[in-house]
Amino acid sequence: MSDWNPSLYLHFSAERSRPAVELLARVPLENVEYVADLGCGPGNSTALLQQRWPAARITGIDSSPAMIAEARSALPDCQFVEADIRNWQPVQALDLIFANASLQWLPDHYELFPHLVSLLNPQGVLAVQMPDNWLEPTHVLMREVAWEQNYPDRGREPLAGVHAYYDILSEAGCEVDIWRTTYYHQMPSHQAI
Incomplete structure (x- = not known):
């Protein structure tokens, strides 16, 4: 896939937004000036x-x-930048870095997460939600089909695990609030996926 399709992505906007809503509810900040x-x-x-x-x-x-x-069309009052998350640098320290279902696509979390923490102001919050569906039957089957079709590099690596992320963030000086949730989506048939 060379680019994402916003219309297709938004077809399941309620399902895609639910984890973001729940993550945002856990952010303990009131006065926020700079957000990424x-x-x-x-x-x-x-x-x-x-x-x-x-x-x-x-x-x-x-x-x-x-x-x-x-995003620019939908939210003209916000700034949007086309960039690789790993290389983007904010102009000033951030109060909040919010990442909903994005960081699982990037490698080297042992380096990435401390880097993101370094972009925060001293009271800043790094709020991250990553789907951990590596062992779900649908994803196991996708990898098997990709392998059989000679697409072994398609997809992503499994996440490091809750304990590893706790260690990464603790060592970066964070107070860690970490949890794991499973979301289920009822579909009328497999064609609806």
């Missing part, structure tokens, strides 16, 4: 951030030109 939404996609999570902190300066970052175009 990493992997902002078409802006659905950015809109949630803007609703909670309407006066904040919110920057959405995504590597997909189509997603950035959709």
Whole structure:
């Protein structure tokens, strides 16, 4: 896939936004000035951030030109940057870095997470949600089919695990609030997926 399709992505916007809503509810900040939404996609999570902190300066970052175009159209009061999350640098320290379903696509979390923490102000919050569906039957089957079709490099690596992320963030000086949740989606048939 060369780029994401915003229309297809937003077809399941309620399902895609639910983890972001629940993650945002756990962010203990009241006064927020600078926010980055990493992997902002078409802006659905950015809109949630803007609703909670309407006066904040919110920057959405995504590597997909189509997603950035959709986000800019939907949220003209926010700034959007087409960039690789790993290379993007904010102009000032951030109060909040929010990443809903984006960091699982990037490698080297042992380096990435401490780097992200270094972009925060001293009271800043790194709020991350990553789907951990590596062992789910659908994803096992996708990898098997990709392998059989000679696409062995398609997909992503498994996440490091809850204990590893606790260690990574603790060693970076964070107070860690970590949990694991399973979301189920009822579909009328396999064609609806």
